[in-house]
Amino acid sequence: MRATNAESWVVYSMPSKGNREGLRAVCDRTEWERMDAAKPGYFTLVRGGLTNEGEAERLARGSSGAAKPRNRKAVPLTWPDQAGLGLAGARPAAN
Numbered sequence: 001m002r003a004t005n006a007e008s009w010v011v012y013s014m015p016s017k018g019n020r021e022g023l024r025a026v027c028d029r030t031e032w033e034r035m036d037a038a039k040p041g042y043f044t045l046v047r048g049g050l051t052n053e054g055e056a057e058r059l060a061r062g063s064s065g066a067a068k069p070r071n072r073k074a075v076p077l078t079w080p081d082q083a084g085l086g087l088a089g090a091r092p093a094a095n
Contacts, residue, residue: 009056010048024060026053 008029013022024046027035035043050056 007051008048009050009053011046011050011056011060013044013046014042024062026056026060 009026010029010032011024011026012032012035013024016023022044029048032043032045032048036045047056047059050059
């Protein structure tokens, strides 16, 4: 539950099976204080005092959802003039 008029946002992480770093989430400061009081030490504060929810969401997301790098164009293993030599039966000189 997110308040639309919250003055301060926090990013926190919570333990998750199979994920060493835990899952990150966002909530407002008052909700964080209630959660931390209910289970002290269970949640880890990543950063507090964020004034913009969008900034908090980006921090919580990290690199998840970022554009993946595109693959470079494939480079041919042989050039056309070299491929023709291989078909004609030409062999490189033996040492």
